[in-house]
Amino acid sequence: MQSLKQALTDAGIEIYGETDADLRIAERHRYHLMDSGVVARMDSTDVVVSFAIRAQRSDFQHVDVPKIFDRIRDVVGQVVVDRGYSDGIERVVDMNDPVDASKVLDTWYELEFTKRTDGAAAAIDEIRWALTVEKYVQPG
Secondary structure: OHHHHHHHHHOOOOEEEEOOOOEEEEEEEOOEEEEEEEEEEEEOOEEEEEEEEEEEHHHOOOOOHHHHHHHHHHHHHHHHHHOOOEEEEEEEEEEEOOOOOOOEEEEEEEEEEEEEEOOHHHHHHHHHHHHHOOOEOOOO
């Protein structure tokens, strides 16, 4: 993991956070670092790159949950799959009020895409590409 972190840093890719299992890639907005939603993790000698694309309940108030995930697939799925990513885990994440955790402000519907790469160099290319993908799907 340390060699992957060093390779990413040497390539100018900023790390937002890390655990024993993964490196969360940063996205810079002016002077601020933000979590891009792109993650790299080691799996044997391969590097797995993943990212989630989401839609918000507030934008799809009267749409059934499966259709929200279908919308994500319709908007970005084919481009991502053509790039070699697998359509993976569907997650429903409540966004709670930071002042009152019992209050749900919105719900995110996230679809995670993953790709196994052949080492750090290939992972760097995929991370750079993944950073360009719009991570938020709107109605329409």
